[in-house]
Amino acid sequence: MSDAHNEHESAIRTPKQLVAAVIGFFAVTVLGIILLVQYVTADKLTGRGSNSQAPEEIAARIAPVADTGFTLKDANAPKVLQSGEAIYTSTCAACHGAGVAGAPKFGDAGAWSARIAQGYDTIIKHAIEGIRAMPAKGGNPDLDDVEVARAVVHMANHAGAKFKEPEVPAAPAPAAAAPAEAAPAK
Template sequence: MSDSNEHELPFKTPKQLIVAIVASFVVPVFIIILLANYVSTGNKPAAGSNAMTDEAIAERLKPVGSVEFLDANAPKVLKTGQEVYTGACAACHGAGAAGAPKFGDKGQWGPRLSQGFDTLWKHAVEGIRAMPAKGGNPDLDDVEVGRAVAYMANEAGANFKAPEPAAPAAAPAADGAAAPAVPAAK
C-alpha cells in the first residue's frame, strides 16, 4: 500500500486548532453585531439629509391627481404655441417621426417655410400626408394651431407673427349707439 497523506488535517498544531475554533465563534458574533447596528440605525436620516423635512413629507403625501370642474360657459383660455407644441406636436416633430420636420431643423423646415405661414397653418389645421388634422387633437382651436405653427417655424428660422383670436362681437352701447367693429387678426 502507498504511504499517502490523504486524511491529514489542515491544523498541524493544537494552537492552530484553538485559533480556528475561537475565530469560528468570534467572527459570526462580530458580523451579527454589525448587522444589528446597521439595521437599527438605518431609519435615521444621514447627516445633511432633508428626507424628513416638512416639505419632503408633504411632497410624498400629496395626492396623485385632482379633479377640476370647469365652467362650460366661461370663455376658453387659448394655449400658447409652446404649450400646443408640447402637448400635441412634440411626439412627431421632436423625433421626426413619419416624415415630420424635426423641431428647430432649418434644413428640413426651409422648403416648408417658403410656402408661407398661411399655407403651413392650413396644412396644420386640415392635416397633410401622415399628419392628422390639428396634430390629432380636435379640441384645439385654429388660433392655437396657428400659434404652434408660428412657434415651430420661428425656431427653425422664420419670423412669423403668432395669430391672435378674433375679437368677440361687441355688445351695443347703453346709449343705443353701436360699438365700433374690431377687425379680426389672422
C-alpha cells in the same frame, strides 16, 4: 529521479498544533457571529405598525387621496391657451424636430418655403385637419384651434415666414347680462 517535488509539507506538524488550529478556527467563527449579531441588533428595531396609533400616523391614513400629489382640474373652468413654443415642444417636436415621415424640420427654410408660399390660411387648415402623414392637430385632439395656429406660426416664423400670431377669439357675453338687456321697457 528524486521525489522531493512531490512531498507535501503542512504548517501543522503535530497533533497539538492541529488541536490549536481547530480551536482557533472555532473561536474566530464564534467571535464573528457574536460581532455580527451585535451589529444587527444595535439599533432599536421597530416593526411596521408599531407606531400605528400615533396621531400623525392616523392622520396620514385617513387623509383624502386627492391630497397625495394629484392636481384636480375644474372641467368648467375656462381653458388656458398655451403658447406656440409650448405646443411645439409638447406635440410638434416629435415629428418636426427630426423630419419624421416627410415633416418639414423646425427652422429649415428650404423645407418650409413651399408651405409658406401656400399662405397662412392653408397651412393652418392643414395643421388643424391633418394632411398626408400628419394627423389632425398633430395627433393631440385636446388642442384648441388657436393653439395649433400658434404652433404653426412659431414653426413657420423660425423658417423665414412673417406670420402674425393668431388672436384669441372673444369670449361670449355672460348669460346673466343677456336677459336684462332683452327685458322690454315700460
